């Protein structure tokens with residue numbers, strides 16, 4: 001099965017609604033692409049479908065240029081077919097060190113049509129170590145952080161929506177759907193998280209979840225979020241690439 005991670009979650013939710021356990025579908029392997037997948041989401045999909053879930057990164061122009069191996073720690077750059085540079089975002093000159101964040105610039109090798117030379121993917125990744133216990137010698141990226149255009153400065157703090165995705169999928173599973181909205185009131189940036197919580201929970205529990213999330217977000221992002229709990233069905237359901245981050249500051 002190949003899909004975006006969010007679509008994998010969506011199919012599982014829909015299947016359960018009509019009384020089908022996704023585990024019973026007999027999926028052996030799932031390959032996810034199209035948007036950054038956090039590790040909690042990958043594990044969640046493995047649980048839901050009881051199958052192996054692998055991450056992949058690519059784009060329309062260069063094709064898929066890095067993929068996860070059976071060790072499931074980071075993605076191998078497919079070096080026989082791609083020359084990938086992970087460059088400093090500001091200057092696009094220097095290759096970053098292992099463990100550092102940079103933008104992936106890709107040159108597909110041996111292309112006869114649609115040649116690309118040093119194509120800027122605008123994908124932000126963390127450079128990984130060179131060796132892997134699977135035995136492949138291809139270089140690795142440790143993690144896909146997100147799109148360069150999704151990284152924003154809010155109140156002077158560099159913010160990636162993926163941090164929130166990771167936190168919610170890992171620690172706040174009662175949250176069914178959410179959306180992040182950044183607005184400017186006067187000179188200040190206001191960041192709000194709108195969310196739908198499992199309606200079967202008591203309002204006291206719901207309140208506690210909101211409070212807990214606010215505290216964890218402050219630690220993880222250094223930002224104070226406004227929390228808004230919405231009735232079930234208020235927020236849009238995303239079936240393709242999720243657009244849960246809305247920047248309304250008109251920057």
Ligand SMILES: [Zn+2]
Nearest residue numbers: 069071132134
């Ligand atoms: Zn490997």
